[in-house]
Amino acid sequence: MVERVIVAVDGGPASRAALDWALARAESVPISLELTTVVELGWSPVGGPEDDFQPVYERALAEATRFVAQNVPGVKPTGVVRRGIPVDELVRASSDADLLVIGTNKTSALAGAVHGTLPLRLAAHARSAVVVVPAGWVAGGDTVVVGIEDDGTMDAPLDVAAVEAVRRGVPLELVHAWSIPATLGVEYGAAVPFDALIEAHEDILARALERVRAEHPAVDASGTLVQGAAAPALVESAGRAALLVVGTHGRGPVAGLILGSVSHDVLLNMPCPVVVVPRSRHAAESQRSGAPE
Numbered sequence: 001m002v003e004r005v006i007v008a009v010d011g012g013p014a015s016r017a018a019l020d021w022a023l024a025r026a027e028s029v030p031i032s033l034e035l036t037t038v039v040e041l042g043w044s045p046v047g048g049p050e051d052d053f054q055p056v057y058e059r060a061l062a063e064a065t066r067f068v069a070q071n072v073p074g075v076k077p078t079g080v081v082r083r084g085i086p087v088d089e090l091v092r093a094s095s096d097a098d099l100l101v102i103g104t105n106k107t108s109a110l111a112g113a114v115h116g117t118l119p120l121r122l123a124a125h126a127r128s129a130v131v132v133v134p135a136g137w138v139a140g141g142d143t144v145v146v147g148i149e150d151d152g153t154m155d156a157p158l159d160v161a162a163v164e165a166v167r168r169g170v171p172l173e174l175v176h177a178w179s180i181p182a183t184l185g186v187e188y189g190a191a192v193p194f195d196a197l198i199e200a201h202e203d204i205l206a207r208a209l210e211r212v213r214a215e216h217p218a219v220d221a222s223g224t225l226v227q228g229a230a231a232p233a234l235v236e237s238a239g240r241a242a243l244l245v246v247g248t249h250g251r252g253p254v255a256g257l258i259l260g261s262v263s264h265d266v267l268l269n270m271p272c273p274v275v276v277v278p279r280s281r282h283a284a285e286s287q288r289s290g291a292p293e
Helices: 013-026 054-071 086-094 118-125 155-168 194-215 230-240 253-258 261-268 282-289
Strands: 003-008 031-040 078-084 099-104 129-134 144-147 172-178 221-227 243-247 274-277
Touching: 003 013, 003 086, 013 031, 013 054, 013 099, 013 129, 031 054, 031 086, 054 078, 078 086, 086 099, 086 118, 099 118, 118 129, 118 261, 144 155, 144 230, 155 172, 155 194, 155 243, 155 274, 172 194, 172 230, 194 221, 221 230, 230 243, 230 261, 243 261, 261 274
Parallel strands: 003 031, 003 099, 031 078, 099 129, 144 172, 144 243, 172 221, 243 274
Antiparallel strands: 129 274
């Protein structure tokens, strides 16, 4: 099955990283590649015509298309210029994609449509899985890491992560972090049921491992249980990873604002490319249909 991949480009180093990631993927996965750029309305100089910046975006798109033709002639990209609010236009585009790939450069000032907070907002609303690639990305890493939650949202990211690990021929590490809820602290002299808490979270991780081994027998999966905040645990575990997979909690007004604290914090401190998988199984099923036998 051909994977439908959309890469957001604006001519900056972050969008080049996103394109590099997608082209590296094309070496092992058949893809249909769309390069898209968004002309953000309202960016024109005061008193100037609304479309002053369109030639700049069109030039970035043409340069990206030439780069693909020169470096990966087997991939024939289509180029699309969209006009409007970047996050809205990219969310619409994601309806027809398996993966939406966007670069980020969190260490510099805003420069173009695919920097700044856009990856956070896009990951919250996109209808496909979103891959966020840090500027300066270089291929590497010897594992795929996936964050395991205990709220019933882990199936889709777990499936995506397992398929990615098999495709790359690397182990899959399931990371589940836990902490003692404030409501279970010492209250009226009652002690915290520490052993029971550990056992419950060990069970969450064990069930996830059992599921991935049953449905993806080719993957070499292991689990890590960490006491503490989830985002730092994931960032640390993914320090040498090729990919980090996290889930989000669906769409809606609240999801659009906060995405989910774990995914939000991971994207602000990303150690490697991060795949944010929506709660919908659409992304997982798209990925699984292309899994090797």
